[in-house]
Amino acid sequence: MKKLGLIGGIGPESTVAYYRKIIHGVQAQAGKENLPRLSIESLNAFTVFQLCRSREFDQLGDYVLSAIRSLAAGGADMVALTGNTPNIVMDRILPASPIPIVSAIDATCNAAQKRGARRVGLLGTVFTMTNTFFKTPFEDKGMEVIVPSESQIARIQAKIEAELEHGIVKDDTRQEFIAIIQDLQQREGIDHVALACTELPLILSDNNSPVPCLDTVEIHVEALVQAVVSS
Incomplete structure (x- = not known):
């Protein structure tokens, strides 16, 4: 199985849900003794909100990209955002992402x-x-x-x-x-x-x-x- 990187903290509660549901989903598909390879890079949902309010989208793009690059450096083969709001800068981050982004x-x-x-x-x-x-x-x-x-x-x-x-x-x-x-x-x-x-x-x-x-x-x-x- 490929390693999945999750950008969490956007927000914390959904990150927990993603982690639990992905584990259970993989076990349902591959058997209970199989666990996915996962890494989580946690951002701050309230920082995301503030950058959106001030329309600092270049800064927000850099913020998300830094998390993607960290996950890629840790061996992630693909990445996913656990929040929808940061997709507002997907047009900025997609061309610069070193690994594929699986879009919600x-x-x-x-x-x-x-x-x-x-x-x-x-x-x-x-x-x-x-x-x-x-x-x-x-x-x-x-x-x-x-x-x-x-x-x-x-x-x-x-x-x-x-x-x-x-x-x-x-x-x-x-x-x-x-x-x-x-x-x-x-x-x-x-x-x-x-x-x-x-x-x-x-x-x-x-x-x-x-x-x-x-x-x-x-x-x-x-x-x-x-x-x-x-x-």
Whole structure:
């Protein structure tokens, strides 16, 4: 099996989920006595947010690339980001990366197309919801991507930063997010919702969402397991 490098800390809770799910996924594919070769380089989600707010995208690209290069130097054959927001600088980091990057957005887009999604609600950080890097691959394949209202986007970002990035799960936040999905379903006719912040699965899933979820963590992990096991 090839060695996988994970860029973690973006955020910490999703990094733990990635690690656990990748191990279990590899064991399911290759047997319980097989463990993947993994390295984690941890960045700071709040540094990422600040660089996005100040639109210092060259600096953010350098920040992510430094982690990729460290993982490559440690023997990683491929790399994956455990957060979606840093994909905002994928156009900067992809040409300079010394090893292949397995994209969560591409994997999620492919999964949405296979499910027959037509109108996808997008929940994530303010940077993911108000920029095009997540939307464009879906639109290129004929799917519409719908974002919440400006006030809803602000609420989602506030809850992500103050609660979910710290592993804090509150039922009132869950109900507020469910109401936002219901609003998108009723107002815009969404048939799926992309959980495009990797901390959102802490509070949202198919068990409580009004429409089926495109869980970027689950979908990305499946792609990573296949990449590791089939290599």
